[in-house]
Amino acid sequence: MRSFCKGMLVAGLMALAPGMAQAEDFKLSQNQRISCGRGLSPGKLSTATCRSYAYLFNAKTSEYFRCTVSLSMTRDTKEVINVQTDGGCSKKARVFDTDGSYSFDVAETEPPNTNSFFGPGGVALWVSDDKQQKLRGCMTIPSGLGSDVSRCVDMKFE
Numbered sequence: 517m518r519s520f521c522k523g524m525l526v527a528g529l530m531a532l533a534p535g536m537a538q539a540e541d542f543k544l545s546q547n548q549r550i551s552c553g554r555g556l557s558p559g560k561l562s563t564a565t566c567r568s569y570a571y572l573f574n575a576k577t578s579e580y581f582r583c584t585v586s587l588s589m590t591r592d593t594k595e596v597i598n599v600q601t602d603g604g605c606s607k608k609a610r611v612f613d614t615d616g617s618y619s620f621d622v623a624e625t626e627p628p629n630t631n632s633f634f635g636p637g638g639v640a641l642w643v644s645d646d647k648q649q650k651l652r653g654c655m656t657i658p659s660g661l662g663s664d665v666s667r668c669v670d671m672k673f674e
Contacts, residue, residue, distance in 0.1 A: 568640030585653025603669035
């Protein structure tokens with residue numbers, strides 16, 4: 517009886533939303549990368565900058581976007597003075613000329629990385645919606661003052 521009810525529920529939903537079965541399917545790459553660097557400025561100011569990359573792939577059309585999120589934090593010996601974030605996605609060409617149902621994975625080389633400027637290192641988190649072109653990149657880096665600095669950026673698609 518359960519499988520019959522489940523089948524009726526699915527059939528009912530398909531009748532209510534016939535276009536849903538043909539919705540595009542967006543997949544987030546599983547190989548996100550994070551790279552960080554630091555710099556010292558006059559007056560005992562330290563700046564830490566982290567950048568992370570991810571790819572969002574349209575599993576139906578094989579189009580994809582390369583996305584980046586960055587966080588830059590400037591501090592002195594007592595407090596965080598400035599935090600800036602940025603992010604966005606750039607569209608890349610289709611991999612296949614025809615629509616289908618594709619899988620996707622990616623690997624990217626990255627520059628030398630120094631994650632331990634003020635503490636144990638940074639964390640990058642990417643969250644995507646599997647049914648629409650929606651992606652958010654978040655970064656957390658230790659301030660070295662007892663609390664972490666964390667920001668999220670909603671990606672803009674160009």
